[in-house]
Amino acid sequence: MTGWWVAVAAVLVALAALGWWRERRWGPASVVEVDGEGVLRFRYGRLREAVRWTDLVRVSIVTTDAGPYVEDFYLLLHAADGTGCAVGLDQAVEVRLLELLQRLPGFDNEAVVRASGSAREAMFTCWTGSPGDARPIVEAFRSGEEEPRATRPRR
Numbered sequence: 210m211t212g213w214w215v216a217v218a219a220v221l222v223a224l225a226a227l228g229w230w231r232e233r234r235w236g237p238a239s240v241v242e243v244d245g246e247g248v249l250r251f252r253y254g255r256l257r258e259a260v261r262w263t264d265l266v267r268v269s270i271v272t273t274d275a276g277p278y279v280e281d282f283y284l285l286l287h288a289a290d291g292t293g294c295a296v297g298l299d300q301a302v303e304v305r306l307l308e309l310l311q312r313l314p315g316f317d318n319e320a321v322v323r324a325s326g327s328a329r330e331a332m333f334t335c336w337t338g339s340p341g342d343a344r345p346i347v348e349a350f351r352s353g354e355e356e357p358r359a360t361r362p363r364r
Contacts, residue, residue: 247264258292258294264290268286269335272331317334
């Protein structure tokens with residue numbers, strides 16, 4: 210029985226060392242940055258997804274049935290060219306992303322409430338616009354009313 214525990218301990222130490230090495234070499238697993246240009250999401254120090262405010266055309270929320278112990282609520286920012294950026298709820302709260310998005314003209318807060326109560330796989334559209342319609346967010350950064358922010362590095 211003792212040999213089994215030693216093997217389990219060795220595997221756990223190896224996994225911890227691998228995580229430390231990966232983070233040291235490539236950076237933290239996930240970081241979200243928000244500024245007057247848009248939203249960036251990095252994975253292991255490399256840009257993974259980005260949306261410029263000037264290109265934003267839709268905001269939606271996707272929920273899954275995977276919760277409550279794993280992320281199951283994502284804000285999706287859609288750009289005019291078909292690209293986008295997905296930000297999990299924890300990181301969205303940390304950078305106050307929803308607060309910014311509520312500046313969009315016609316943003317549907319009721320869709321956010323419906324999404325918050327969802328425990329199944331679903332998509333909720335909160336806002337649809339045209340490129341350039343996110344001008345109120347850009348102006349808030351330009352005026353100094355909002356400041357750039359980033360999440361703490363996540364493993």
